[in-house]
Every structure is written in C-alpha cells, then in structure tokens.
C-alpha cells in the first residue's frame with residue numbers, strides 16, 4: 657500500500673525545524689523530506705505540552721517580519737540554512753557590516769550576486785546597515 661503523506665508535513669510546517677533537529681533517520685524515511693514520523697510526533701507533542709503549560713493560543717500566525725537569529729547566525733557562518741526573505745536581508749546586512757563584498761556575501765549565503773545586490777540596492781538598506789552595526 658502506497659502511503660501519501662499530506663504536504664502539510666514539510667519544510668514549511670511551523671515545527672519542521674524542531675522535528676528536523678531531533679532526527680537523524682535515513683533520508684528515504686523522512687516524512688515531507690524533513691524528519692521521521694517519530695521525530696515529527698516528538699516535536700508536535702513538545703510544542704503542545706508547552707502551549708498547555710503556558711496557556712498559549714493553539715494557532716499562531718507566523719509573523720512575516722520575525723527573524724530567527726540562530727538561522728541568520730548559521731547562514732552567516734556559511735551553513736546552508738533556509739532563510740525567509742526577511743532573514744536573508746538580515747544576513748546580508750550583517751555580512752555587509754563586516755565589510756564583505758556582495759560576491760563574498762553571495763558565496764557565504766549560498767546565494768547569487770544578483771539577489772545580494774537587490775538587497776544592497778534597496779533604498780532603505782543604508783539606514784538598516786547603520787542600525788545593524790549599532
């Protein structure tokens with residue numbers, strides 16, 4: 657019997673990073689390409705436990721402006737990390753503050769010169785750069 661798991665369990669799931677961190681299962685056993693079923697369950701149960709203990713709302717709308725500083729740290733140290741557009745911008749600003757060139761930044765972030773340049777050319781970039789360096 658072929659089992660199709662819904663796309664709901666994939667890299668865009670709010671707990672995908674947590675589940676992935678738990679998991680060292682072989683790639684062909686990963687649900688949604690992220691983690692095995694056991695690790696997904698662990699992540700979901702832990703999240704639920706914390707929500708109950710602290711009386712948190714069950715549904716949280718992701719904040720599009722939220723920056724995962726750990727993800728940005730990892731990306732800035734050269735690790736391949738999936739960044740949101742806001743996080744990518746934060747990583748570019750941080751590396752620019754270290755006086756890295758757009759080409760160096762693109763290599764470090766496993767991205768392209770054009771993508772880095774597009775952020776550098778944003779009208780608000782200079783102001784944000786000052787804020788990031790502060």
Ligand SMILES: [Zn+2]
Pocket residue numbers: 678679680681691692693694695696
């Ligand atoms: Zn696992």
